Amino acid sequence: MWREWNLRVAVLISLFFQVLLIFIAPSRKNTKNRIVTLLVWGAYLLADWIAVLSVGLICSGQGNDCDEYCVKDDLAAFWAPFLLLHLGGPDTITAFSLEDNELWLRHLLGLFIQLAAVVYAFWQSVPNQFQIPTIFMFFAGTIKYAERTRALYLACFGNLKHSMLPTYALLIKEVKLMLDNIPFGIANGKELETWDEESLTPNPLTDIDVVKNGYMFFQIIKRLIVFLTFTFPERHKSRKIFLEMTCKDAFRVMEMELNFMYDALYTKMVVVQRKIGYAFRFICSVLIVVSFALFASHHKHQLQPLDIVVTYTLLIGAVGLDFVSLVKLIFSNYTIVSLNNSNAEEIVFAIKERLSFGERCQRSNFVSQHSLISDCIINEQFKWFERVVDFFGLKDFFDEIQYKRNSPLTDDLKEFIFMEIKNKALQAEDPEYSKEICSAKGNWVLSQYDCLHPSIVNSVKREVEYDHTLLIWHVATDICYHKNEYSDEEKNSQNREFCKILSDYMLYLIVMQPAMMSEVEGIAQIRIQHTYKKAKKVLKSHMNVKPPNIFENFKKFFQSRQSELMLERIVACQILGLECNVAECGCKSVLFEGCNLAKELNKLGSERRWEIMSRVWVELLSYAATHCGGLAHAQQLNKGGEFITFVWLLMAHFGLTERLPIGSCMVGTTH
Template sequence: MKILEVAQKLWMKLNLRGMIVMSLSLQVILIFLAPIRKRSSNWWIIMLTWSSYLIADWIADYAFGLLAKAQFYGGTSEPKANALLAFWAPFLLLHLGGPDTITAFALEDNELWLRHLLNLLFQLGAAGYVFYQSLPNNKLIFPTILMFIGGIIKYIERTRALHLASLSKFRGSLLKSPDAGPNYAKLMEECSSKQKANIPAKIEIMPEPDLESLDDLEDKEAKKAASGNREAIDETNSENEDAGKAALGDREAIQKAFFYFTTFKGLLVDLIFSFRERNESKKFFRSIDAKDAFCVIEAELNFFYDVLYTKAAVVHRPVGYLFRAISIGSVITAFAFFYVLNKHGFHEYDIRITYTLLLGAVGLEFVALIMLICSDWTIARLKRFQKDHKGGTFIEFLLKFKSEGSSFALRILHPRWSKSIFQYNLIDSRLERWPKFEKLLDWVSLGELFDDLKFRRPEQCRDELRELIFAELQRKSFAADDTERIKEMCAARGKWALENLKDLLPFVHEVDYGESLLLWHIATELCDNADTDESTNTISDRVNSKVLSNYMLHLMIKQPAMMSAVAGIGQIRFRDTCAELDKFIDENISSESKVNRSTREGSKPKDRKAEVRESLLAVPTGVKPVAVKGDRSKSALFDACILAKKLQEIPNKDKWKIICHVWVELLGYAAIHCRPYNHAQQLSKGGELVTLVWLLMVQLGLSEQFQIVEGHARAKLIVHKNWVSCQVEEG
């Protein structure tokens, strides 16, 4: 029995110390790894961050239980050992508070803020119990209290950040004070009394001054673009270039992004905005080029990410700065006190663990402080000091440090999103299938995971693609001069690109969005096979078309939540199309061309894909597929062949430009109809191009969330020619 007791105590010591060191290690992993997830879409980074986030809390809670149990076994026979155990307890509170770089792994975690508050109370009670057990012979009372202060502050910061980011609290914090409006009853009573007294009187509404000069500076461009003329946007851009307008610097881009973030953060909870906010945003984004526009949008989304997933909303406040200073001061003072303390009687191993905890705490605090100083929030909030030479110099130093750091790590951390556009090609996926193996994987429910890993092929977002998207959205913005036009632009999914091609309009108007996407994806592939034009413009349009085509199919198949509002029965249609394509390949390609391919010299894998596309185009399509097959199958394969043949009749240069513009419209339609909540979810997974397009459309006024006409309009009671009655002011 004595041997068992000794073994149990030894296991307790090793287990406790191991858990405490592991808790610190997880904090180090999270503080450096968590910021990378918004810049990278690599699945292993997301999985490592997720596992570290979950295990960190579990390890800290478990270590608290071990501490309490160790106090029970230690009793008062080893007062110095008990003092060290009590000193370790607040470090676990510090770890439960987590690093500044992550409070929530997913948006759903923010809704659990009440659970974290309850956990804070329980763990504070457990730490207090451990501390009480070490009294009255505890020589580490002062540093323990200091560490308690730091740990409590960190845990409260995390709980508060989760609370502020929960949807109900976030929405409530953005709602304006209730406004009863003008005194309608008084004004009408006065008008009625005048009329009853046979005194000529009427109520006249004075127009809102801003409405009269709404587009004075943009009248020329708006009228040109309202007709759908693409040359208007090109002329406007050339005028801006002729005017020598300077590009935005990093400082201006961040400060503009912060301004629009504070203006439009209600987008996440479906709030609506006034015409003033819309016009201010439209005017700015119409006046800059694609590079600057995407730079501002990326920085703005970075602010959204910080508010939802980090402690930024809590720390970047005057009170937050104060408590952060107290927290850092407490940890450093506790370290200094322990350093000068006479450690005679403490176990050497325990002293090393304590130094590890202290150095880890101080290091994490300083890393957090550096991140806080170098964050976009600091640069944005220092705007008021930029007129001062010293303040401006400090901002320039921060910008240079962030973007041109001498270390490779700093350059890696600079991007604000992954800039990856994942691709999923229908024909490639069917040619590279392994039927027997995939059937086995489906049986063990791993087929989807295998498919994700096999076809997860990212493309980098090219400058030419961003310029194309921005030019098209700008053109629509100039044409959207009233509410009805805005609704029309938001509902367009190919109309503007095909306005002069009546034969192609049914392929976007007479089908649902999911079918339209499949039709144009397959048609884009078939046109690519037959195209031999190597001119620069044609190649650029063709590459952009293929990238967007594969990206949109990836969203529909691999990110259905992003397309749930528009895809309809897209998944069913996709499966039926895959089945028909598989059948076509097995019957017309594999058996007939296997011998021919084997006899070719230097044959390549891509030859089979070319044969599939050639064979599909060779199928007679004089009769619509639905007339032959009925509506049992939802396949869009041969309807896409009909579309491809119609596109082949258009000259190559015009054909790819049309296809390009159709894909931009399909992308914009999906972006503006996706729920903001789903856009916000992607910010922690490397980001998505469709999310950038969504926010850019809102900034250009292409959103139905601009519906409030509010202002300083005045209702006046006119008696004869004198103004005698009340002025109505906006709240």
Template sequence: MFIVGIIKFGERTWVLRSASSEHFRESMLPHPDPGPNYARYMEEYSSKKAEGFKVELGPPIEAPKAENNSNDARGILDDSIQNAVILNKAYSFFEIFKRLCADLILSFHNIEKSQTFFQNRNSEQAFKVIEIELGFMYDVFYTRAVLVHSRLGGILRCISLSLTVSVFLAFLFKEKHAYTGEDVAITYVLLVGAIILELYAVVMLLSSDWTTLQLNKHKNGVLKLFHTAVSSIPLVKNNRWSNKLGQYNLITFCLKNRPAKCIFVEKDLFINKLLEKYRYQDSEDVSEELKNLIFTQLKEKSKSASNFDACKQLCARRGAQVLRDAKCLVRLGWTILGVEFEQSILLWHIATDLCYNFDVKRNSNVVPNQNCKNSKQLSNYMLYLLVMCPFMLPNGIGQIRFQDTCAEAEDFFTERKSITDEEKACTMLLKVSTDISPSEVKGDRSKSVLFDACRLAKALQSMEVEGHWGTNEKKWELVSQVWVEMLSYAANRCRWSDHAQQLRRGGELLTHVWLLMAHLGLTEQFQISEGHKRAKLVVQ
């Protein structure tokens, strides 16, 4: 058992060292490449020129590019084969794109290959690849998977299990008259517990994506059958991502309609404020329609990412381009241009809520279209990030704006006793006249954007009524596209270390969007390279 303990702590120490940022970065640095021998080339050039020859530089000889098998998942009907292809593709991309986690840059050819692959996929396949890829990243940073799935790891696992079982058998047949019954019982419990943990580790090992990857390569029928049987056990299913989307609604939070979960906590204590914040946090499943909306819009952007400058401009967009394309930038641009990002989030969140209530909740017979649902979901998700995960958004005064806006909303609801639910709250807010800008009346001491958001909601509604859009479907299409641009902007501005922290908590949609953008070429972490070229000397 002492040897087993040494193995366990040795594994943990080795994994911690490998996952450290310094060692992880060093492990991905390429071998030093001095390039073609410039001194020898120039010696040959000088000697030929001295002999009287006319020497010129010929066209460069470029190394052949690797073949792109982007169609390897097309036309395959067998789900098991298609899943195997997706898994293999996800691992090959993981080996390349894990450089992003060490703040290294990718080559233009890496981006081009990935771009081609994802341009030929649908949203379900694309997000599946990203999900598996992030699962590999989680295993590298937070588990012992890299060691356990190696040849050395397999040997150590066999030694550990066999030694634990042999100790149990030795104790089972040993004379135990010299020991008390309590000591014997405790020893049995500890040994049986150790064996169960070892067997559970083996089962988890066999059901992981790493094992599936190895089985796809070696085609071992017996192991594959055993792996399929183990993977079908509900307790050991590999749920790579929670597929949950955090939700937070400002008006619901300000109405304070949800009862406190702990009646023993006084209202004036700090812990009550903390519990209250978590009390209004919800979650929903990420729908396939929402994934399709995000992927379609990002894929369309990707077609314009032809060079580094274009990528930089695409990554900097946070809604203005959508308004420009819809020819309403003059009227609505004040909500995005020249204001901080968290201010735009609050403005569009409240406006989305007001429009949703006006179009859907007041008309119970109206079924909300898909863009309406997606807009509502993304709106609540972006506010969830602002309130619960502000470190994932660009630096700003989001917390101050949120609390000032909530304070103004609570005062407004308190003065009007008839407001008891969200529907009445939205109706009363839309009735407030906003002909004069709130900043002209209140100044800029308070950072509240409550009635500025009412102005935005009224502008959206009036554009629909005035005939700028034929139906509210056009309006919700615009709103959903603005939210996707804000989501992609936030994803690209979030540091990798913050994305990694969220992997430990089940993962965030923002992280998936960040990696998907990188695969589609919407990232600034790459260099434009002409490839491995060598100049040819032409002697005449």
């Protein structure tokens, strides 16, 4: 019975995965939900597997004797090209991760193998009563599969970097223009200050302006993904425009840049939005519709009724998926960018918003949070459960469920970060000075304040490793935040809340996104484990920790305990602030240094304390943003993205990068 049904079931399952992917794949760019990611990952892998299996079933069944319930060879050969369409995949996903783009050669080989298999199946069925529609569908499937392979090739790291490398002639031309049009002081690293006022971005930006500016800046920031840097004109243009923008508009433009970046790295848009892409898409659509019409007009009295239903399902699915892809392509941001008619732009944008298919991105509205002290409390209560999930290799997955929480990212916090970085940018017209600012990890901020205790200043010295500084300030922030003698005014302090959100966010990145933070994390994982042990030791001796009850804790694991955990966390922080000493913590431990830092910070006036701490946290965030490679930021786009990526883009647009713009060395040596 399975032999009679396997092919029919396989081709329908293959179609189901295509429908699933075209609608759910875009959702992964604006959610960090692990269930959504798991669903997309499973559908992405199974879609290719079931399509290849189906082609194999067709080839193995051709020419074999079978009973009346088997699929006829003519019809099976007609089904085979549909699987090429499925292997081409929807426009909404070509790669699940960046690493998939590096496998474009394997996909190219797969293209040739599957084409050969489909041709073989067709050859075995000759003479075939569905010969013409089969040939038309074959060419349509070939186009779709080739589009996917081409998209993977264009998004691979080597090709991306090669396509953006400036030619020697271009560099010479740029330097010549700079020397001809700027005062001679440019030779000492000064930047061009002339600017066409008409080219400044209007303020505030309309939705159309956001799309067009997002695309313009995407063409520039692509360089950062492959470890290149801006040219002088690009840095100048980007810096000027962003200095004129409001915080709200800047984040909207950066959101759009990330949309374009996601499309270029994970979808077919970079292939199909070109003129030749539109031409092939039109040809493909015509071929599919003509195949449908030819099959519908053909005599089918020799076919099983069930097979006719399956064939029409495949045809309707092909037409429907192609129609959805075509509509999404026509009413896309790329179309808006290519139009020069304001009325047409408004119409396309309005329709695009209505047909967004859940693709509206809100990457910058939430940040993940993780607290070292909360981790200590929960870890002690669920130690038994951790051993079980660790045995099955699921520890990281359940750690996110247990320890991670989301906090809304308010407009006030965005504005605060934006203004902090903007104020630095205004002082960093010289690229060399901007490099110095980027290397600061709290010391630049503290240098602006007098009479600070040496332990505060020493915690951010250049010699101290970044992860060490971050952990010290995280412990200190938790203790200061949960201090029990705050006035109502201080409890409502914005800077106090900013510190807590940024502190927990940075620890989340270090603990749960180590791959992204690999450039700055040092031996953070070792330090964190050591600090956990020290904190647990102190807390156990001063808190009433009951022996764990396995059934009670299993029940608690699946219940919301936010209020209870918050109370325990406050008590824990107050204990650490009062009881942590050299004997228990060790004079060289992060925990002791954090507690000592908290004591010195608490001696400052309330307003001054939280102002200093919030500015230090922005500088620590900025340091991590610029020192994480562009590739690390790009790898997060398919998982909902990270807020630190916005900070990375913002600093780049303000000209705050460690690498000097292209041409600076050449110009700097001209005298």
